[in-house]
Amino acid sequence: MSTLEIDRVRKAYGHLEVLKEVSISIGTGDFLVLLGPSGCGKSTLLNMIAGLESITGGEIRIAGKTVNDLSPKDRDIAMVFQSYALYPTMTVRQNIEFGMKIRRIAQADRDRAVKTASDLLQITHLLDRKPSQLSGGQRQRVAMGRAIVREPKLFLFDEPLSNLDAKLRVDMRTEIKRLHARLGTTIVYVTHDQIEAMTLATRVAVMKDGVVQQLDEPQAVYDRPANVYVARFVGSPAMNIVPAVLEAEGSTATAVIDIARRPAARIAGISLSAEALRRYAGRKVLVGIRPENFSIATKSAASALTVDFDVVEPTGPDTLAVFQLGGVEVTARLPPRQARAGREAALAVDTSKIVLFDSETETRID
Amino acid sequence: MSASTRMSSRLAGWLPRIVVAPSLLVVIVTVYLFILWTGVISVTSSKFVPTYDFVGLEQYVRLWATPRWHTAVANLFIFSALFLALSTGLGLLMAILLDQNIRAEGALRAIYLYPMALSFIVTGTAWKWIMNPGLGVQKVVNDLGWTDFRFDWITNPDMAIYTVVVAGVWQSSGFAMAIFLAGLRGIDNSVIKAAQIEGASLPLIYRQIIIPMLRPAMLSVIVLLSYIAIKSFDLVLALTNGGPGTATELPSTFMFSATFRRNQMGVGAASAVMMLMTVAAIIVPYLYSELRSENNG
Amino acid sequence: MAEALSRPGKARLGRLFVYGCLVVVALLYLMPLWVMVVTSLKPLDEIYGGSFIGVPKVVTLDAWRAAWSEACIGTECTGLKPYFVNSLLMVIPAVALSTGIGAINGYILTKWRFPGANFVFGLLLFGCFLPYQAILIPMARTLGLLGLAGSIPGLVAVHASYGICFTTLFFRNYFVSLPDELTKAAMVDGAGFFRIFWSVILPTSIPIIVVSCIWQFTQIWNDFLFGVSFTSGSSSPITVALNNIVNVTTGRKQYNVDMAAAMIAAIPTLVVYIVAGRYFVRGLTAGAVKG
Numbered sequence: 001m002s003t004l005e006i007d008r009v010r011k012a013y014g015h016l017e018v019l020k021e022v023s024i025s026i027g028t029g030d031f032l033v034l035l036g037p038s039g040c041g042k043s044t045l046l047n048m049i050a051g052l053e054s055i056t057g058g059e060i061r062i063a064g065k066t067v068n069d070l071s072p073k074d075r076d077i078a079m080v081f082q083s084y085a086l087y088p089t090m091t092v093r094q095n096i097e098f099g100m101k102i103r104r105i106a107q108a109d110r111d112r113a114v115k116t117a118s119d120l121l122q123i124t125h126l127l128d129r130k131p132s133q134l135s136g137g138q139r140q141r142v143a144m145g146r147a148i149v150r151e152p153k154l155f156l157f158d159e160p161l162s163n164l165d166a167k168l169r170v171d172m173r174t175e176i177k178r179l180h181a182r183l184g185t186t187i188v189y190v191t192h193d194q195i196e197a198m199t200l201a202t203r204v205a206v207m208k209d210g211v212v213q214q215l216d217e218p219q220a221v222y223d224r225p226a227n228v229y230v231a232r233f234v235g236s237p238a239m240n241i242v243p244a245v246l247e248a249e250g251s252t253a254t255a256v257i258d259i260a261r262r263p264a265a266r267i268a269g270i271s272l273s274a275e276a277l278r279r280y281a282g283r284k285v286l287v288g289i290r291p292e293n294f295s296i297a298t299k300s301a302a303s304a305l306t307v308d309f310d311v312v313e314p315t316g317p318d319t320l321a322v323f324q325l326g327g328v329e330v331t332a333r334l335p336p337r338q339a340r341a342g343r344e345a346a347l348a349v350d351t352s353k354i355v356l357f358d359s360e361t362e363t364r365i366d
Numbered sequence: 367m368s369a370s371t372r373m374s375s376r377l378a379g380w381l382p383r384i385v386v387a388p389s390l391l392v393v394i395v396t397v398y399l400f401i402l403w404t405g406v407i408s409v410t411s412s413k414f415v416p417t418y419d420f421v422g423l424e425q426y427v428r429l430w431a432t433p434r435w436h437t438a439v440a441n442l443f444i445f446s447a448l449f450l451a452l453s454t455g456l457g458l459l460m461a462i463l464l465d466q467n468i469r470a471e472g473a474l475r476a477i478y479l480y481p482m483a484l485s486f487i488v489t490g491t492a493w494k495w496i497m498n499p500g501l502g503v504q505k506v507v508n509d510l511g512w513t514d515f516r517f518d519w520i521t522n523p524d525m526a527i528y529t530v531v532v533a534g535v536w537q538s539s540g541f542a543m544a545i546f547l548a549g550l551r552g553i554d555n556s557v558i559k560a561a562q563i564e565g566a567s568l569p570l571i572y573r574q575i576i577i578p579m580l581r582p583a584m585l586s587v588i589v590l591l592s593y594i595a596i597k598s599f600d601l602v603l604a605l606t607n608g609g610p611g612t613a614t615e616l617p618s619t620f621m622f623s624a625t626f627r628r629n630q631m632g633v634g635a636a637s638a639v640m641m642l643m644t645v646a647a648i649i650v651p652y653l654y655s656e657l658r659s660e661n662n663g
Numbered sequence: 664m665a666e667a668l669s670r671p672g673k674a675r676l677g678r679l680f681v682y683g684c685l686v687v688v689a690l691l692y693l694m695p696l697w698v699m700v701v702t703s704l705k706p707l708d709e710i711y712g713g714s715f716i717g718v719p720k721v722v723t724l725d726a727w728r729a730a731w732s733e734a735c736i737g738t739e740c741t742g743l744k745p746y747f748v749n750s751l752l753m754v755i756p757a758v759a760l761s762t763g764i765g766a767i768n769g770y771i772l773t774k775w776r777f778p779g780a781n782f783v784f785g786l787l788l789f790g791c792f793l794p795y796q797a798i799l800i801p802m803a804r805t806l807g808l809l810g811l812a813g814s815i816p817g818l819v820a821v822h823a824s825y826g827i828c829f830t831t832l833f834f835r836n837y838f839v840s841l842p843d844e845l846t847k848a849a850m851v852d853g854a855g856f857f858r859i860f861w862s863v864i865l866p867t868s869i870p871i872i873v874v875s876c877i878w879q880f881t882q883i884w885n886d887f888l889f890g891v892s893f894t895s896g897s898s899s900p901i902t903v904a905l906n907n908i909v910n911v912t913t914g915r916k917q918y919n920v921d922m923a924a925a926m927i928a929a930i931p932t933l934v935v936y937i938v939a940g941r942y943f944v945r946g947l948t949a950g951a952v953k954g
């Protein structure tokens with residue numbers, strides 16, 4: 001069993017509050033990704049889990065045991081750092097062995113552990129090299145090897161891929177995922193790359209300014225973002241957030257959106273709880289539409305929007321078309337060769353995927 | 367969790383402070399407490415040994431009434447000004463010349479800098495010999511036929527201080543060169559290329575662009591050389607022993623001879639306090655700005 | 664056309680000028696060393712008769728022998744030998760102590776920062792720029808009280824104390840550039856304060872250890888003020904003994920012995936400079952705080 005519970009944890013440097021009552025809890029085998037922009041406190045939280053930073057308030061429990069006052073070595077964790085932090089004067093083997101040596105593990109067991117880990121990571125041929133003689137990806141593997149041989153309850157990764165080039169990053173991402181499937185250890189992983197979060201996580205915690213905005217499965221975070229911030233942070237291109245006025249039409253809602261030099265567009269058939277419908281009818285809301293939820297409308301489509309494309313950016317598999325809607329810039333992801341800049345076009349919207357936000361609190365309306 | 371692990375992790379938190387404490391204590395005692403102690407002695411009537419009777423600023427009054435101290439202070443100004451100007455100028459010039467893709471740069475740099483490895487006592491001994499009017503430079507030039515040539519600064523009370531300047535510059539200008547050269551090497555080459563493309567001549571580029579960019583190096587050089595100038599002691603002692611008469615007395619030699627040779631410990635302490643205040647006035651703002659910019663950067 | 668022709672010519676003239684300047688300055692800088700060497704190799708008669716700068720007609724090591732084992736310092740005619748030994752006995756422990764302590768201080772001030780660590784560093788840093796005249800009297804008194812006055816251990820203590828300021832500065836500036844994640848990784852691996860220092864940090868710091876040792880060696884070997892203030896007679900370091908030899912005023916001045924003595928006093932630091940000049944320069948420029 002290796003659960004992790006972060007219970008109303010706070011961190012302050014003097015008067016500067018870096019983390020404000022963070023609560024996260026995950027089960028054995030979970031892959032938790034802490035996702036957020038630079039400076040939001042991800043590393044701080046990870047260091048607190050590791051025991052490298054003191055905890056100002058709240059409690060952290062690993063496998064049910066409070067670890068607030070335990071030093072890192074007593075927490076049964078292993079950590080992989082952004083800069084890898086390989087000991088520069090030791091060989092790869094010595095790097096991997098160092099922790100075991102300190103724990104006075106017998107030579108034979110150490111050799112066995114080094115062999116297992118280096119086979120798993122395919123670094124056996126590098127064991128006698130110094131870190132300065134390794135490439136970025138190889139260093140990354142060694143750092144992971146150092147963590148693996150600990151057989152910890154909890155793996156901690158602090159932006160482990162951000163120093164690699166784009167291609168290698170994708171490869172190593174797959175590797176980490178495979179490793180997780182293989183070892184089944186609970187992982188906490190820090191990144192500011194939302195694609196890494198989507199691909200790796202079983203649970204994502206989106207953070208901003210030391211506050212957890214949403215904690216959920218990646219697909220749920222993508223489909224049902226808790227607020228406008230999360231909606232914009234997860235997904236690329238970001239979710240379009242368009243101001244509109246809501247009208248009740250039977251049991252569904254219609255969003256009325258201004259379009260420059262044209263009659264207002266109406267997106268009908270948005271499902272909403274009866275209570276929310278009552279509350280927001282006739283009021284301003286923010287409509288969230290993912291770029292891929294637009295499509296070129298067939299002639300007969302009822303709720304089609306007529307728009308003018310300003311810019312068209314082919315990306316290969318599809319084309320991004322940019323246009324004005326409700327006074328903001330909106331991006332649609334369309335099949336290739338179907339959009340032309342400066343042309344008028346009719347677009348359909350998948351209303352089942354639309355998310356509505358309160359225009360003041362910017363939180364999701366259900 | 368056990369109480370003992372908690373104890374040990376708390377101890378671990380204090381360990382760094384415990385380890386650094388003895389050094390801190392030593393420095394607090396040998397630097398700050400001793401400064402204070404010197405300050406206290408400077409307001410007592412101490413002569414051969416410290417006596418702790420308060421006499422106010424009497425020793426300072428006596429200090430500033432001593433012609434010898436006035437000579438020392440005047441000499442310090444002459445020496446510092448010339449030493450700084452010449453070392454900085456020469457150092458900058460050599461650094462710029464060395465920065466022109468010179469073939470034997472390593473060897474030349476080593477030659478300019480080796481005096482810095484010598485003791486001032488050695489430097490003083492060597493230059494004393496070179497400037498000896500009877501056997502040194504003067505004699506060589508005289509022997510070459512210029513029989514009227516005179517280079518007797520070292521025995522001439524009006525000129526002797528300049529011999530200290532010559533030896534000091536010889537010893538320290540390489541140091542200025544090293545810092546300037548490091549500064550030059552830190553300048554982005556593309557700036558120079560950009561200026562060249564605009565058609566600026568090399569001297570102009572140096573005057574208008576590069577030398578202004580060396581300001582941090584310049585500041586370091588000036589501060590460190592001032593510090594060397596103020597504490598120069600061995601050089602004077604070895605070269606002229608403060609003479610002829612008191613012609614090359616500096617505050618540093620004044621303090622030493624007042625305290626250890628003339629049994630005027632109170633006056634010596636007062637002069638030491640004056641020296642310290644001069645150094646602090648230069649160094650403290652410098653250190654403050656250096657540390658601050660380091661924290662911001 | 665004329666311009667195109669003259670440009671390379673002008674450039675060559677410019678380079679000639681640059682090299683000319685550099686070589687002339689280099690000769691001026693070498694001249695005192697040259698004078699010291701040739702004078703020390705000449706017999707006394709040639710010195711009083713010939714030019715001080717010329718090559719010796721007769722080369723003799725008599726002056727070196729005299730300076731090393733015969734010259735009179737005060738009333739004792741032992742040459743520099745015992746004082747050379749004194750300096751060695753002073754410099755080795757003082758360098759080892761100050762470098763070791765500086766290393767661990769630098770480690771603490773960068774990797775185990777505590778509230779007020781910057782202030783502590785500032786306190787130490789000012790010690791680098793202390794004009795030692797300001798502590799001469801109290802130090803003399805304290806050494807007397809501790810029974811260390813006039814002794815080599817006393818000098819070792821003085822040099823080590825003030826050396827800590829410099830060595831802490833060196834090591835701190837070096838360790839600042841080592842990533843903090845290195846210590847964190849070692850902590851997660853279970854290493855403690857001393858283990859991290861010993862197994863992770865120290866092995867990476869060979870260059871700065873060399874810088875610190877060289878700098879401290881040069882400073883302490885070349886020191887005169889502490890030597891002349893806190894020792895006398897047979898316990899003096901070599902710089903003090905050299906100054907005594909040179910300032911002997913009786914009889915015909917033996918300039919060749921003076922120069923040989925100066926060379927003997929200079930050789931250890933010169934050797935260090937020639938062997939490890941790169942590190943010496945780094946120590947020197949690290950004095951400019953950031954280095």
Ligand SMILES: Nc1ncnc2c1ncn2[C@@H]1O[C@H](COP(=O)(O)OP(=O)(O)OP(=O)(O)O)[C@@H](O)[C@H]1O
Nearest residue numbers: 013016018036037038039040041042043044045192
């Ligand atoms: N020792 C400290 N003293 C004061 N503030 C600190 C300290 N360490 C971190 N902070 C502040 O805490 C906040 C969170 O830092 P943290 O390193 O956790 O960010 P992060 O989310 O990991 O960012 P990044 O993606 O850039 O690594 C930042 O605003 C940072 O300035």
Ligand SMILES: [Mg+2]
Nearest residue numbers: 042043044159
């Ligand atoms: Mg971070």
